[in-house]
Amino acid sequence: MKPEHKTNSITKISLTVKPDRISLFSSLLGQGFTLKIRTGISIRDLLCRQIGVSDDYLDQRIQTIFLNGKVVDNIDTAVIRQGSTLALSAAMPGLAGAVLRRGGAYAAMRSQISHKNNIVDDSAENGTVMLKLFNLVALELGPLFLNQGIWIDGKNLENFFQRVPDFFWDGCLTAEIDGTSQDVRKISLMEWKQKQVFLKLK
């Protein structure tokens, strides 16, 4: 029987991994993680003013954006609300990539799933957003978030630990759970029933 962590006792995992293993977290980042933020603001304000992504990176690199599954064309008018899900991707290949691209020439081909613009108001307040990072954006922004620490679904973490190749564990140097050192290999055998786990890379 696998060891199981009680909901009220363990919530924080801290790992030290070799730099070339960090890219393995891309699949986890793509499934989404929660950030505590000020809501009621635009996507640009969230990413550039709160999180620290540069305007150039947002404008040049993040070419495909979804807010609650709808394709965003205008990052200055699409508003992040409490509980929103925001997904970020680089430009994608093929016609589908062109169609989903923000403000692209073929945006009309997916108008049924385009995000309708909101108006930014003065109702900013504390809240949470689910952020998903895909492909090149996950590789490039992933370390930023992982070093700060992210809240993730325990089921996703368990799935990640079960599926990650041995190569990952070979490069995972230390592990702490709620401040206590753990055998790295044992982590992969544990069950993570908590709804949310705080994961941080040292």
Added chain:
Amino acid sequence: MDKILRINMGDENGPKASKEPLGDYAGLGGRGMTSAIISKEVPPLCHPLGKDNKLVIAPGLLSGSHAAQSGRASVGCKSPLTGGIKEANVGGQGAQVLARLGYAAVVLEGKPGDDTLYKVVINKDGVEITPDNSLKMMGNYDLVDKIKAEYGDKVACISIGQAGEMKMAAASVAFTDMEQRPTRHAGRGGVGAVMGAKGVKVIILDDTGMPTRSPKDPEKFKAANKEFVQGLKKHPITGEGLPSFGTNILTNVINEAGALPTHNFKTGRFDGAGNISGETQSETMKARGGMVAHGCHKGCVIRCSGIYNDKDGNFFTKRPEYETVWAHGGNCGIDDMDAIAELDRMDDDYGLDTIEMGATIGVAMEAGLAQFGDAKAAINFLKEVGKGTPLGRILGSGAAVTGKVFGVERVPVVKGQALPAYDPRSVQGMGVTYATSTMGADHTAGYAVTANILNVGGSVDPLKPEGQVELSRNLQIATAAIDATGMCLFIAFAVLDQPETFNALVDMISAFTGQNLTADDVTELGKTILSFERDFNSRAGFTAKDDRLPDFFKAEALPPHNVIFEVKDEDLDQVYNW
């Protein structure tokens, strides 16, 4: 590339090869060549497996040269799957080698009088056609190993597996890659069944002693090619995204858009998408010592293919592409990447279209033959196909036939061909192309996002209701033209975003052909090809009612966005009004 090779498999004295000048087909390549020959020479009402059908294999206009990304070939015929004209596009080494041998097309005609199986060897000295029944019912992998042992590791093979021999409507034609593996396939429309009907198991191409094709203006060509390559390498999609994640980079994104057809097009999101995404796939490949960036033919600088090893680090299959991962993955509820890789390998070995087979298995699951998510059942279904059992014969006939046999209403096909990996309710403009393409549902029929640069068909106001029809029309015209060049369609983004890369492409084609190509020329070429195809289909009995999506796309709202396909029939009927 100044001649056409015709092989009459039905000659009374046995198969007979003859060479002829290009004649009326001069200046055509790839899809332009295949569709012109089929439209002109094949009786539209003939049986696709009969003596009157022809299988045409044509390299692109630039194939065999040093032009980057020019290794695409077209395989054309009257399709056993759709009953209409077919062009299936494929990478691998075949186009380059065939072009260097000087052939603008190889045409298989007639039909042998018995079930003898033949191999065809084409080299600088000529053509040899010999019976070889020892090849019967060999999978493509064993077949190519046997050819390699006999002819060496430099030849390229164009072959069929068991599915083609059994003349299944989902059968593909395999082209070997740079490592001489049969991983690249002219997949769509059952072209492998037509090759099987001609009694040809494998065409062996040996270009030893043949030079690379020379451009008319070498200096201009060299400079333009260099600029073109630099453009591809510096663009984030062709220089970073595709080499890092392959086409499967799309899984997470299409899933997030709610456009990933799941459980036989019931929903637009798959819970297991993360497990089979390009990101996960690449990390698995790296950890097993596979290769993430890898070209499917010499001269490819995008390198979206890859090597997928098994758990022991041995080659298993090429990187399964996005459409394959979708078809055998989300569409069937399977989130096990190794199982999908096994299905991909089996498809390549038996010689089957991965899209058609994934869609077919989805229909079979809908019919209750297995549960969605049952990877073992999916693998067993393919084994049935490979063995040619009664069930396998049904499944190998494609989604439409399987749906009829098992009484399934939700069958995602247009003109008998399965829809690919983008739900048309979410991406409605793509649905227009699915519905109206001369090929049946085909995601590459309107793929060339260069259409607006080329100003194909004039400027478009995407805000107008008819804008989606107009966009689809222009995309289909531009794509038909690009398919004639032998260029990989993945060049599209770099060409779209970087004017200097677009100019380099135009300069390269002009320098090679000695003609000053204009956007109007490209438009006319695309329209001409589509006109050939449309005319053939019309004479084969196709009408406006065939340019429709299945009813369920208009009736069943697709979660999570709960959208239906809204483009009106009368608008669809305007696509070919230019």
